[in-house]
Amino acid sequence: MPSIAENFFGFIGRKTLLLLKDLNYASILINDTFYWAFISPFKGKAIRVRVTISEIVKVGYNSVPIVAVIALFIGIILALQAAYQLKKVGALIYVADLVGVSLTRELAPILTAIIVAGRSGSAFAAEIGSMKAAEEIDALVTMGINPVRFLVVPKLLALLIMLPALTVLADFIGILGGFLLAITELEIHPYNYFQQTLNALVMNDIVTGLIKAMAFSVIITIVGAYHGFRVEGGAVEVGRHTTASVVTSIFLVIVFDLFFTTMFYFFT
Amino acid sequence: MEKAIEITGLVTHYGEIEILKNISFSISRGMTTVILGGSGCGKSTLLKHLIGLLKPTVGSIRINGQDITAMKEGELDEVRKRMGVLFQGSALLNSMTLADNVALPMREHTKLEESTMQIMVRMKLELVGLSGFEDYYPSQLSGGMKKRAGIARAMALDPEFLFFDEPSAGLDPVTAAGIDELILKLKKAFKMTFVVVTHELPSIFTIADYVVMLDFGEIIFSGTLDELRASDNHRVRMFLERKPEKEVYSPEDYFRIIAGD
Numbered sequence: 001m002p003s004i005a006e007n008f009f010g011f012i013g014r015k016t017l018l019l020l021k022d023l024n025y026a027s028i029l030i031n032d033t034f035y036w037a038f039i040s041p042f043k044g045k046a047i048r049v050r051v052t053i054s055e056i057v058k059v060g061y062n063s064v065p066i067v068a069v070i071a072l073f074i075g076i077i078l079a080l081q082a083a084y085q086l087k088k089v090g091a092l093i094y095v096a097d098l099v100g101v102s103l104t105r106e107l108a109p110i111l112t113a114i115i116v117a118g119r120s121g122s123a124f125a126a127e128i129g130s131m132k133a134a135e136e137i138d139a140l141v142t143m144g145i146n147p148v149r150f151l152v153v154p155k156l157l158a159l160l161i162m163l164p165a166l167t168v169l170a171d172f173i174g175i176l177g178g179f180l181l182a183i184t185e186l187e188i189h190p191y192n193y194f195q196q197t198l199n200a201l202v203m204n205d206i207v208t209g210l211i212k213a214m215a216f217s218v219i220i221t222i223v224g225a226y227h228g229f230r231v232e233g234g235a236v237e238v239g240r241h242t243t244a245s246v247v248t249s250i251f252l253v254i255v256f257d258l259f260f261t262t263m264f265y266f267f268t
Numbered sequence: 269m270e271k272a273i274e275i276t277g278l279v280t281h282y283g284e285i286e287i288l289k290n291i292s293f294s295i296s297r298g299m300t301t302v303i304l305g306g307s308g309c310g311k312s313t314l315l316k317h318l319i320g321l322l323k324p325t326v327g328s329i330r331i332n333g334q335d336i337t338a339m340k341e342g343e344l345d346e347v348r349k350r351m352g353v354l355f356q357g358s359a360l361l362n363s364m365t366l367a368d369n370v371a372l373p374m375r376e377h378t379k380l381e382e383s384t385m386q387i388m389v390r391m392k393l394e395l396v397g398l399s400g401f402e403d404y405y406p407s408q409l410s411g412g413m414k415k416r417a418g419i420a421r422a423m424a425l426d427p428e429f430l431f432f433d434e435p436s437a438g439l440d441p442v443t444a445a446g447i448d449e450l451i452l453k454l455k456k457a458f459k460m461t462f463v464v465v466t467h468e469l470p471s472i473f474t475i476a477d478y479v480v481m482l483d484f485g486e487i488i489f490s491g492t493l494d495e496l497r498a499s500d501n502h503r504v505r506m507f508l509e510r511k512p513e514k515e516v517y518s519p520e521d522y523f524r525i526i527a528g529d
Contacts, residue, residue: 131361139359142319143373143421144345 026226029148033222036149037156045149052154059120059155060162064169066119067112071170074107075099075177083186092186096196099178104205105264108170110257113216116163117249121224124155125245128228129238137229152225159217167213171206208264215260216253223249272297272429272461273318278327280313285523287313288324289485295478300455300462302472305482306507312356314482315433315465319353320344331429349377352422353431356438358414360406366393366417367402373424392420395457396450412443419450430454432464436471448474469508472496481507 002010041047082098128151131137140147175197182188227245231237273295280288287310295301305311316322317329320336328335336347360369370389374380380388393399396416406414415435422430435451436444448471455462455475464475472479472493479496481489483503489496496504505511 134357134362135355135359136361138316138321139353139355139361141321142348142351142353143376144348145372145376146341 025230026222029152029226029229030222032146032148033152033156033225036146037153040149047157048150048154052157055154055158056162058123059116059158060165063116063119063162063166067115067166067170068173070111070115071103071108071173072177074111075103075174075179076181078102078107078174079178079181079186083181092182093188093192093196095178095182095186095188096193097200100175100197100200101205103174103178104171104201104209106209106257106261108174109167109209109212109216110253112163112166112170112213113220113253114250116159116166116217117220117223117253118246120155120159121220121249122242122246124221124224125227126238126242127151128225129231129241130235132229132231133234133238147229148225152221155225156218156221159221160214163217163220164210164213167209168206171209204268208260208268212257212260215256219252219256220249223252270297271295272332273463274328274330275318276328276330278314278317278324278329280317280322280324280327282313287485288317291327291482291485291487293480293487293490295461295463297461298459299477300451300464300475301478301480302476303463303465303480303482304467304472304507306467309482310485311465311467311482312433315431315463318463319351319431320348349373349425350428351431352419352425352427352429354415354418354422354433354435356433358406358411358418360414360417360421362406365403365405366398366409366420369406369417370421370424373421377425388424392423393417395423395454396420410443412439412446415439415447416450419454423454426458427460429461429463432462432466434466434468435464436466436468441470444468444471445474447471451475469510 036045037047078099079095082095083092086092086094086098128137128147131151137147140150179190179193179197182193183190224245227241227248231241271294275294276292278288278291279286291314303311303314313322317324317337320339324337328337330336331347334347336344339347360366361372364372367386367389370392371385374385374388389402390399393401396419398413398416398420401409401413401417406417409417419430432451435447439447451462451464452475454460462475464471466472476493478492479490480487481496481504488501489499489504491499496508499505499508506513
């Protein structure tokens with residue numbers, strides 16, 4: 001009979017080994033994805049352009065309505081919350097600064113990433129997972145087709161283009177939301193609000209938001225693909241990994257957001 | 269007979285459990301070799317090793333003299349272009365039409381004109397009796413038609429080797445007989461080496477030239493059909509005469525059996 005101590009250390013050891021295995025698998029996937037996306041095209045293995053375009057439509061164009069509506073509401077909410085505090089000190093015009101800066105630097109990238117993680121990250125995991133369950137991935141391998149190049153690279157490229165684009169859209173619509181509230185409820189003159197926003201924003205605000213969006217697109221693709229490829233067996237596994245992919249990618253998006261925001265705080 | 273595939277000393281594990289125990293046999297060129305055995309005997313695992321999806325713990329698999337167990341992915345892809353595989357569930361890509369499915373290996377590995385590819389796709393589909401179904405999606409087809417389409421895709425690059433994983437699994441006897449007939453037709457028309465994994469008795473006697481029988485990860489029989497019929501091995505007889513196992517397994521017994529204790 002193993003003692004309690006042996007059981008305890010055995011438990012820690014097994015968990016650590018499992019974690020290392022997962023990390024190993026994830027790093028192989030990241031390595032493969034970047035190789036097939038950015039190195040192999042120069043060695044004559046073309047990227048699947050048509051599929052990439054259809055992914056762009058799926059992950060980008062089809063997300064426009066939901067991103068737009070949420071950005072508009074968040075803009076209005078931000079303006080209301082800011083006004084609640086600022087009117088006490090008679091500085092209502094600074095609503096424009098607050099809405100503009102917090103949206104472009106922070107809220108637009110992270111909200112867009114969370115929406116896209118929920119929409120597309122889960123779809124990636126479900127698509128790849130059900131292909132794994134139906135031996136379609138094995139079939140690709142036996143045809144001499146690399147599944148990462150075939151499935152993951154178009155998704156990565158689509159998100160690398162569309163997540164920043166959606167973020168810019170969210171920037172504009174969110175600011176529009178704040179603007180609409182300001183000129184009606186807060187009775188700020190439209191021109192003043194417009195000028196105030198322009199003065200508050202610097203190029204850096206938008207650029208840091210876009211850098212974040214690029215990083216988030218890598219996270220969402222890799223996490224979705226990782227969970228898809230980890231499916232072993234049937235439909236229950238596909239469901240489990242789909243859920244896990246959303247939770248993991250939202251978690252990692254926030255972790256990396258913290259990291260980037262800290263970096264930008266100290267170095268810009 | 270010239271040996272196309274030679275398997276020597278193949279041992280493989282799932283975790284701690286030994287699935288294949290020192291398997292050695294060879295597959296002759298231009299013949300149909302059937303790998304036979306009950307459920308869970310390791311025959312599908314063996315097939316996955318032959319097509320390079322799994323790597324063995326020890327042992328070698330030589331295809332045309334090259335050891336595929338020692339190859340890197342890139343080299344292995346070159347060997348795979350000369351293989352066609354029909355998976356148990358056909359494994360057609362559900363997001364593509366039949367024509368695109370069959371054209372996929374050509375698109376990826378050749379520089380043929382689109383129009384040439386269309387003609388070849390039509391020829392391959394006609395070969396398996398599916399002409400006119402170019403624009404159908406796999407979900408719109410019956411099980412038997414999916415298998416036929418899977419065969420058409422496996423043949424897309426005119427392979428030297430064609431592997432079948434349970435071609436008649438999940439099909440009614442009539443459809444299954446149709447698939448067997450198709451295999452015979454292909455065998456007559458093309459000089460290919462066929463490897464079929466199955467447990468269906470009628471189809472073994474229709475298509476096989478040579479039979480290898482696995483039982484709990486070991487080869488218990490290899491020889492021609494006549495030798496199979498004449499075999500007096502107890503396990504072979506049970507299989508041929510469809511005799512049930514005497515006892516019901518408990519999970520512990522089951523693991524003991526596949527672990528070989």
